[in-house]
Each structure stands twice: as C-alpha cells, then as structure tokens.
Amino acid sequence: MTALNLEKSAPLPSDVESRAGQTMLTAMGICKQFNGIAVLTDAGLDVRYGEVHALMGENGAGKSTIIKIITGVYQKDAGAIFIDGQPVEINSRQDARNCGISVIYQELSLVPALTVAENIFLGQEPGRYGVTARQEMRARVRALAERYGFQIDPDAVVDSLGMAQRQMVEILKALSVDARLIIMDEPTSSLSNAESERLFETIDALRRSDVAILYISHRLEEVYRLSDRLTVMRGGEVVGVLQKDEINPKTVTTMMIGREIHYADARTEKKLFEDNVLEVSHLSCGKLLRDVSFKAYGGEILGIGGLVGSGRTELVKCIYGALRRSGGSVTLGGAPVSKSIRKNIRAGFGFVPEDRRVEGFIPAQSIGRNIAIASHDRLSKAGFMNAAAENRWVEDAIKNYDIRPKDRNYRVANLSGGNQQKVVLGRWLAREPGVLLLDEPTVGVDVGVRAEVYEYIRYLASRGSIIIMVSSDLHELTRVPDRILVMYGGGFFHQFTRQTATQTAILLAASGEHPEEGEALV
Template structure:
C-alpha cells in the first residue's frame, strides 16, 4: 500500500489491546510514510497513548501485526523499538537536570575508549545532533535552567543520535509559548525533509493545520476517521473526536439558589499554571471546569483548597475573604477537596475504611484528644451507610473497588458538612455502574445547598452534571457556558482555542 505515492515505513494491521477482560483498542490500522507528519487526535482516553506505547515497545498488543521498513516489527521493550529506529518523546520530559546536555543525550550508552568515557567523542556527536536541530548551545552545559523548548529539542536530539527514523511526539507544545512552538515546528519541517516520519499527538487543533500532512481520529479505542489532508475545518475534526452519543445516566439538574457561596477573583498561580481566573458558584449549583491536559484545572482547585500557593487574587466564602494559605485553613472554613489521585492523595490503602473516615474527623471521634474505638466505629458506620459505601468499617481500603474507594474519600470529607466541595476527576478509573452512584452523590450534595465544583476531562461527564461550565485552555479562563448552550463542540472549540 502507498500513501500519496510513498511506501509506508510503519504499518499497523488490526491491532487489538486488552487489559484483563476490557478491550481498549479495537482493530487499529495505521500507516506512516517517511517524511510525513500524521496527527493522531482524540479525547483523553481515546486510545492514543496505548497505541503509541505499542508502537514504541512499552506494551505488547493482544493481537494484530506491525511492519517496519517492510519487515515484521514486534518490539517487546522500548530498547527494541529504539534499536529499530522508532523513538517516543513523552509529554513529561525525562531529562536529568544535574547532568550536561551531552550526558543526557547519551545516558546509558556513553561512548567509551580504552575502558573510559570518551568525553570528546560524546560532545562531538551531541553537538552534531544539536546543530541538526538548529540548537546553538554547548553540549557541556547542564540541562538545569534551560527552557522547556530547548529541553524538548534535546529529547529529540537524543532520539536522532539513535538514528531514529520515526518519532512519536506526545503533546510536544503543551508547555510551550508561541515563539517556542514556532521553533519546534521549524525543526519538524527540517526532520521531514530528511525523511523522518512523525506521529504527532496534540489537543491543539489550530497547530495541527500548520504541521500535519494527514489526520487520524480515534474515539473509544477505535479509529473513526481519517483525513488525507490537514486542511479540514476544526468543527469537522471536533465532531469526529466527540461523536459518541451521551448515555442517560445523569440525574436531572436542579435549579440552584440565587445566593452566592464561593467567589474566586483574579486568582493567579506563582508557577504560571493558571492566571487571572474569576468565577462564582451559587448555593446548590454544580459548576463544571473543563479543559485539556495542561489547562491548569487541577492546580486551580488545589489553590482554592489551600494545597497550592496563590500569587494574587482572593477566595471568598459567603461574602468573607478566606483566601487559604493551607488545606487546614480551607477545611476549617468549609472548603474541601476530593483530589484527582485517590490512591496517593485520597485514601491510606493499608488502613481500614473506618480509620480513613476518622482521620478527617478527629473532633467527632475523639474525646479529650483521645481516639475512641467505639466512636470511630459508630461514626464510620453512619457515613458508610449514608454515602452508599459497599463494605464494613473494618475492611482495608485496598480491598475495595475504585468506585468504593472514591466513595470513602467523599464520605470522609462530607461528614464535615462543608459549604464547598471541589471534586477533581471524581470518576477517573471507575466503571459505569459506579459512576452513576457518584453522580447521584454529587446531585444530592447540590440538593442540600452545597456549592459543588467538578473538574473533569470527560466531556460527557462535565456536560451531564453541570449547571454551568467554565472552560480553561493553557492556564486561561476562555469562557463560561450555561448548561443550555454547552455541548461537545462548543466546549472543545473553546478548549482548543
């Protein structure tokens, strides 16, 4: 098969991947030619990373075949892929800041001479790789302190010194400004002219039109659309990305009261992850925050909850400035956060359900500063029943399903009767049945007059649960949509602006 007269260097045929009984890739076919940029698009969870990890040797497919340069290709490790000429540049850069640029480029495969490191040869080869990408910088300089764009190019130089003929770039511009992005695109064009094939994963649709030759769209583990040009209207691409029908698993939305509970004004992060964000949430309102990876959503709610510092701006609760400097201060004022990573930040896995619930409610289970086992059991049992946790208090948290672990996290905080609940990715990794019960919990909170903020990468979810939705892109607040005007396309158009 040819692609516009070019023979593909990489071909995938009927690639399937299952984790246990769940199939996450369903018969993917894909070709990439030398000197071609193929944009691989899709929502979070569409299967892009799984497919990329198969190509780069991180995971094995369950079935299907791949060919590379016309020969069978089945990398069992990333080293197998690299040795073949396939390299993946991850979104999270993996450089060692205390080492020099040259040391980072050749880490694990330093050139040796007479049993010793040949630093001169290492520097010479590193300099050649950097020059190839237009990066005029000494290979002996430490990586620490370099711009993100320069570090990105060093990762690419590292791959090129391995004679990579195919690069997989995962969200390469997520942390880059416009000038840095322009520099990266210039180097991609240079690599194309040298015959390097590129799989380019990005949520920024405008830049896809600048850099890609073809577009492949994935949804729910399937390749659903392929465009033989990047000159496609963004609306057409968005509709292909989000074209699945919405399931009827969301309770009907209640109308919130008029009184304002939470007011955020001009909030800016000292790290630049978000800036000048302002919104308010009414009593009984569910306020969704949507956006793509790197938009600053998690950092925003962590700051409101006192977990991350605030550079400028205020947080008001019921008309009073309570801008928190610590999580404890936020909790005492009535703001609680159910974090994104429940296993690392939400529950203590090797402790019991009742202990997990008690840890956040010492004043309710202790007497004169001493924990009372009887009080712990009684308090935990009441909240296990109230919030529908399937288990008994003495069970270990690590014995529970993901959905029940999430209910434990929610239960331990809701037992404090907060005014504001911040939920970061409340159903990540939870099956559909458990999701419905989480949604009922969220709507139940709103019905009790709690102001609820829901951060979610799942468009269906944020559209289904929210009275209003604030969309963020690259740390900026780009719009607030009422439930009646919000849909997959309108949110994605703002998120990819």
C-alpha cells in the same frame, strides 16, 4: 553500537535521493484486548518520511495502546506492522529501536546532573576500558545537531536547560541511534508558549530532514500548525485520516466524539440558596492561573472543563488553600476565605483531589481512620478522640456511601479504585460541606460507582451546598453540572449552561476555539 560514525560520515539527507513521501511505518488490522475487553479493533496507521502525522482522540480512544504496540510495550493480538514495506515483529522496546522507532515521553528520561553530550551517549559512551572519549562525544553531538539544524551546547548541564531544550536533547538522543520515526506524546503539555514555539521549529527541522514524526496532542491549534495528515481514533477504531486541507476544528471534534447523544434532562429549574455564595474575584496563582473571577451559589453544580495545564486544578487548589494565591480574593457568604486549609475545612470546605493515591487517602490506614481524619474537630474533645462517636461517624459513612467491604478496619490500600474514591469522597460528604471542590471525581472509577458519585453530589447540592467539579470527561461535563466554565491558558474562556453544552462544543472550547454554542468569555 553507535550509529553515528564520523570516519564514515553518514551522507547528509540532501546528498541522497530524498525519501520524503515514502511510507516508513504501516500498521494494519491491529486488535488488542485486555481481560476480554477490546481496546483496539482493526486499528491502523501509516506514517511517511518527512511528514508530521498527528494522532487525535478522546481519553480511552486507544491512542496510547496503539503507540505501545508499535513501540513493543504491548503485544498485539492480531494485525501486522510493516517498516519500509517489510513485515516486522515488534516484541520488545529493543525491537522497536532496531526498527528505527523512538518515543519522546512526557516525563523526560534525562539525568539532570549530566551534560547534554553525556546524556545523549548515556550507556554507550565512546571510548575504551571505561574511559570516556569526551572530545569525540562532543564532536559527534555537534555534528548531529548541525545535521538537523539544532542549536545546542553539548557541554551544557541538562539541569540548566528549559523544557523545550531538554526535549531537543531527547530527540538528539533518539537520532543518535538512528531513529527514523519519532513519536511525541503530548510534548507541549509542560511547555510555555515560547518554548512550544521552539519545539515546533525543532519539529520543522526534523521534517525537512525526512524524519517521520507521529504527534499526539489534545491541542487543536498545534495540530493545525504542524501536521501534514491526521488520524482520528474513537473507541479503539480509526474513524478517519484527514489530509492537511481537510483539517478543521468542527470536523475533527465531531469525528472524535461521534454521534452526539443529547441529554434533554428536563429537570425542573433548581432552587438556588442565595445566602451560600462563593465569590472569587481576580484570583491569580503565578503563571498557572490568571485573573479568574466567578460566583457560585448554594444548590449549584459548577463544572470546570479544560485541558491538563489549563489552570483548572490550580483554580480549585487555590480556592481551598492548597496553593498560595498570588493575587485576588475569595469570599464565602461575604466572609473572606482563609489561606489555611484547616480553617477552611472548619468553615465548610471539602476537597477531593485528582490523584487519590498520592493526595487523597492514606493507603496503610483503615477505612475508618481515612474517613475520620478530616473530622477530628467533631469527633474529639480536648485532643482526645471520642471512640464511640468516631465509630458511629465511620459506620454511618460506610453505610450511606455503600463502601465495601463494610469493615471499618479494612486497609484502604486493598480496596478497589471505586471504593477508595468513595472513602475519599465519604470523608467530606459526612461533614455536609457548604462548598465541595472535586478534581476529576470519577477518574478510574467504574460505571456503577460513577452513577453513585453523581447521586451523592446532586443530593448534597439539593441541600444547599456549592459543588465545583473539575472534569476531563466530556460526557460527565454535559450531564452533571448546571453550568460549565471552560478554561484555556490559565483563565476562563467559554461558558455553557446545561442546555447549551455539547461534548463537541466543550472540546472545541478547551482546545482554544470558540464554538457557536454557549457564551465566549474572552
């Protein structure tokens, strides 16, 4: 099945009556439940030919679920989908492709060792008896690229291309099977600014060719730059559809967050432990982190906000020693912080990574081993483990942090997400670290455990530790930290205190717009 046939060359978009403005896809009344929990309630979407339609919403708003229903990954519980005005049932990815819907995923699905042309025709190479007609393949790719105004060499090996060009190849691949709606999910998250600009040009070219584009992004500036219309989702519902001239930062963020609940958490002024001070000056880490400086004192919970890719994970990893610093210095209580994780742990550091399955726990090992692993220095003598001390240490942690089941020999792989996180957190809390670095400490953790995590963090801070907490959860950022630094493009962008922080303002700052609240840092 090859859609692009040179013999009967498909008419160029300009030759036929333009279909721009006609509705390509309509989804209405879409409902979806998982295990009895409603994820989508009466959600809808319509996308027209020749428009870039943006879809925005916070994490958990239902964006990915509705995309997965449109593309046949999930089946809807109720609702209807129309393509070109005709009702359709999309029950598989193949159905979606047949309807002309293609998704460009964040993780690209290209084979790096093959050429552009080979990738585009992967699995459906033209030719006979297993012999690929290379000339024909190249010619078709050239024709396709020309038709949409793309600059690409069909013989280039994908491995040698930049990310923006690889996305272009993905898009061509979609177009080669006659995609009329292209869905892009956070396409710029792995692109540099210059590359993003190239992608936007590609998108503009697609729009001129009357392709419908559904564009999902967290970055407001991109959305203003590109989109013709914008659908905002919140809590599984569509809050509204904005026309181009209605799109502005304040409106969008307010719609995304809804009624703001302000926590006038009137806790008394905290006691700072001035002698426990972490000082970061002009810290850099390649292109990911640029010239970052701040001070944090014992007793303080410092929140770090920002989008994925803003440098927040790199910041904590650089301080901890997990990433090599390319410039700047870090001191704790006046003493320089080492580049060795091992030395830093002994100096009182602890680090809870973002992806606990990959970087946090050892799945095949027991709860006990997973907790003790960070404290061998305290539980051994001359290289031999002190079994009694180890068991006491582990039993205390299991009891103090309420890890269930209360069985130190239980495999961590079989625990719930919340308990796994308590194991990773408990491993450090047991040491009472002077500096605890947390990267997304409550991702995939249920509400109950979340409250416990906050409680442990606050307790540790009250005993004089410095807590630095990276989070995407706006609710968490406005409630837990005493001070919030929002990062954008590898540096600090905006600062809030607990009093000035609102979810809308943090979201605005993370998207690269200075809000009225708080204090601009650049």
